[in-house]
Amino acid sequence: MTLNDILAKNRESIINRWFDLIVDSYPQNTADFIKSEKNRFANPVGWTIKKGIEDIFEGIIQNKSDAQFFPILDDIIKIRAVQEFTPSEAISFIFLLKQAMCEKIAIENTELFAIESKIDTLASISLDIFMECREKIKQLKTNEGKK
Amino acid sequence: MAKEPKPQEIISQINYKPPQKAWMDIPVEIKEGMFCYGAKEKSLQTLDFPNARAWSVLDEDWKLPEKWDKIVLEGMAERLKKYRSFKIFMDICVRCGACADKCHFFLGSGDPKNMPVLRAELLRSIYRKNFTAAGKILGKLGGGRKLTIDVLKEWWYYFYQCSECRRCSVFCPYGIDTAEITMIARELLNLLGLNIEWIAGPAANCYMKGNHLGLEPHTIKNSIDFLVDEIEEKTGVRVSPTFNRKGAEILFVTPSGDLFADPGTYTCMGYLMLFHELGLDYTWSTYASEGGNFGFFTSMELAKRLNTKLYSEAKRLGVKWILGGECGHMWRVINQYMDTFNGPADFLEVPTSPITGTEFTNAKSTKMTHISEFTADLIKHKKLNLDPKRNDHLKVTFHDSCNVARGMGMFEEPRYVIKSVCNNFYEMPENTIREKTFCCGSGSGLNASENMELRLRGGLPRANAVKHVQEQYGVNMLACICAIDRAALPPLMNYWVPGVDVTGVTELVANALVMKGEKERTTNLRGEDLSWIEDEESKSTDETQIRV
The missing domain is CATH 1.10.1060 (Fumarate Reductase Iron-sulfur Protein; Chain B, domain 2)
Known part of the structure; x- marks a missing residue:
């Protein structure tokens, strides 16, 4: 069984664990809400994160190109860029996938290297997006000032 | 040499849980x-x-x-x-x-x-x-x-x-x-x-000069004159508004933001065009030149003071009733608080449309009617010559402004107006509109620039619903009936849902309005090319001929 097969088989448990790890970085009351409310419009943060990490996970299994991850990461990071996270905190959600995987499946070291490289790449892209978002917020402030 | 830790060992030491405190x-x-x-x-x-x-x-x-x-x-x-x-x-x-x-x-x-x-x-x-x-x-x-x-x-x-x-x-x-x-x-x-200064400054300006920016009468007139020139350029029709005219039937009041900031200016041009087309006996005031009331975000006493100016001006000019433009909190003040502050406005008459004869009995005490009610009534009575096709490049959704929706209970009129002037209208999900509408994130005087992160956070739920209709139906225009929305939603869309623009409802009306004596419209009020209409018309003529 290849690593991708193992990941696909454990998709749900890994994603759910990954989701919980991300959401637990919010205060307890908030985390409880984000985890429990399933309606997309009543819980935009939770829904965007859940949908986003599902797509990222799928993308990793299907070995999608880096560019294909961009819009998915963009949706999540746009939110984190307005939520008082430092750059490292904002992108930390990507690394939590490693923890979720380690907890849920047993992987050989050689296989782990490949998947970790992918995760690290996604984190780098995330950082770029985060900086673009912050730049855009500054631009919006300047534009407002001109009015 | 120390043992090199494995990545998962490092991760397991990081505690992502925030501290638990009351x-x-x-x-x-x-x-x-x-x-x-x-x-x-x-x-x-x-x-x-x-x-x-x-x-x-x-x-x-x-x-x-x-x-x-x-x-x-x-x-x-x-x-x-x-x-x-x-x-x-x-x-x-x-x-x-x-x-x-x-x-x-x-x-x-x-x-x-x-x-x-x-x-x-x-x-x-x-x-x-x-x-x-x-x-x-x-x-x-x-x-x-x-x-x-x-x-x-x-x-x-x-x-x-x-x-x-x-x-x-x-x-x-x-x-x-x-x-x-x-x-x-x-x-x-x-x-x-x-x-906060974003509230106190406009309130002080309004108290002294009658509007949030502290515009002097001649500046207000200049701004509107500029819009009059623009209208003539786009439509070939010269509209002629009056200012501080005693004895006019109607005093028109709208947020001053619409006089100078896009996209509010296009909505303002819409008012001017609509009233001209109707031959409405109305006047602008350069003294009570603000529909908004930032006193309302400060104290009831200051809200009352600013509201008094509006009614005093109506009394001074001797108008019969007041017509209000597209504003949010102006309508909550009028609908919920004005009567206690300064009502009933007995010196005015119950607003009655001079065009259709409809009496707006819902405004029996305040004597102030909303432009969307007024316009919906005109359309219902077929008093406007409309060509919705001119808005065919738009896929429109409607953002219920909190104050008009929850503070006034008005849901249907703006929708009726939009559907009458646009062929492509799509609602956002049920739990994000009407009485459950999500705020733009910048209401109650919070639409400053220094708090942009706050505004973007607050606007996320609204933007999230817009994003949905953008993905689902290709929506590219967000209509609203509030000046703060018109100022706050563009940066919100820019950040969360690029590709969606913002418009007032009356702008949509004006673009569809076929005016007496107008020249062929080659652009809309924003100066955007409308030549695609001709192309589509000739295409459909060709198709008809082929079918024949």
Whole structure:
């Protein structure tokens, strides 16, 4: 069984664990809400994160190109860029996938290297997006000032 | 040599869980991007508000008056006596949490103190400690706490993170109007000179000059003259508005933002075109030239003062009734508070459309009618020659402005108008519109630039619903009937949903309006090319010929 097969088989448990790890970085009351409310419009943060990490996970299994991850990461990071996270905190959600995987499946070291490289790449892209978002917020402030 | 740890070993040492503390034990941390600058000395002096001084929010010392806590508690006692609603709202909340996840600021920020119940608790805890037996005796155990400088700063920080949109109130089983709790909290803060400049400045300008920007009469006239030229260029029709004309039948009042800031200017051009086409006997006032009322975000007393100006001007000019433009909180003030402030406006007549004869009995006491009601009535009676095809390049959705929706109960009229002038209209999901509409995130005087992060957070739930209809139907235009929306939604869309623009409803009407004597419209009011209409028409003619 290849690593991708193992990941696909454990998709749900890994994603759910990954989701919980991300959401637990919010205060307890908030985390409880984000985890429990399933309606997309009543819980935009939770829904965007859940949908986003599902797509990222799928993308990793299907070995999608880096560019294909961009819009998915963009949706999540746009939110984190307005939520008082430092750059490292904002992108930390990507690394939590490693923890979720380690907890849920047993992987050989050689296989782990490949998947970790992918995760690290996604984190780098995330950082770029985060900086673009912050730049855009500054631009919006300047534009407002001109009015 | 130390053993090199494996990645998972490092990760397992990182604790992502935030510390668990009771909310009272988490001190307020004032963060950049989340607050508006403090009110300036000059603005407070103009309004004759207390403790006018130069101060900075980020300074430790807020230069409060001596015995500031006594002033606040006395102010609270006075309001508990004066407003029975306030007393009830302080007493009856059972903290069921129905409101907790309904606030756009909570949904966007995840900060528990943005939960309406907890935001109200910031004030309620002081009420309990000082005005209830249980709180006095049990203190923290009874849900009470002492009024300290940190508590005061926390009030200031969070009550200026509430846009008074009232979405939470829709879900409260007891009907607690959380917006009114914020209003009272802001009144108390204003006893110490703790307003924000984005509110105090416009309120002072409005008090002195009649509009938020402090535009002088000649500037207002110049701005409108400029729009008149623009209309002539686009339509070939020269409209001729009048100013401060005594004896006109109708006084028209709209937010001053529409006179100079895009996209509000296009809506303003729409008013001018519509009224010209109808031959309406109306006038603008250069003195009561503001539909908005930032006094409403400060104190009931100041709201009343500014509202009085509007009605005094109507009286001075001798008009029969007032027609109001697309504004948000202007309508909550008129619908919910004006009658108590200054009503009934007996010197005016019940608004009656001179075109259709419809009497707007819903405005029997205030004598002020909404432009969307007025326009919907015209369309219903087929009094307008409309060509919706001109808006065919648009896929429109409608954002219910909080104040008009929840503060006035108007849902159908703007939709009826939009559907009459646009062929492509798509609703956002049910739990994001009408009485459950999500705020733009910038209402109640929070549409400054320095608090952009706050605005973007607060606007996330609204933008999230727009994104959905963009993905689903290709929506590219967000219509609204509020000037703050027209100012606040463009940056919100720019950030969250690029590709969606913002328009007033009357702009859509004006673009579809076929005016008597107009030239062929080659562009819409924004100057965007309309030649595609001809192409499509000739295409459909060709198709018909082929079929024949």
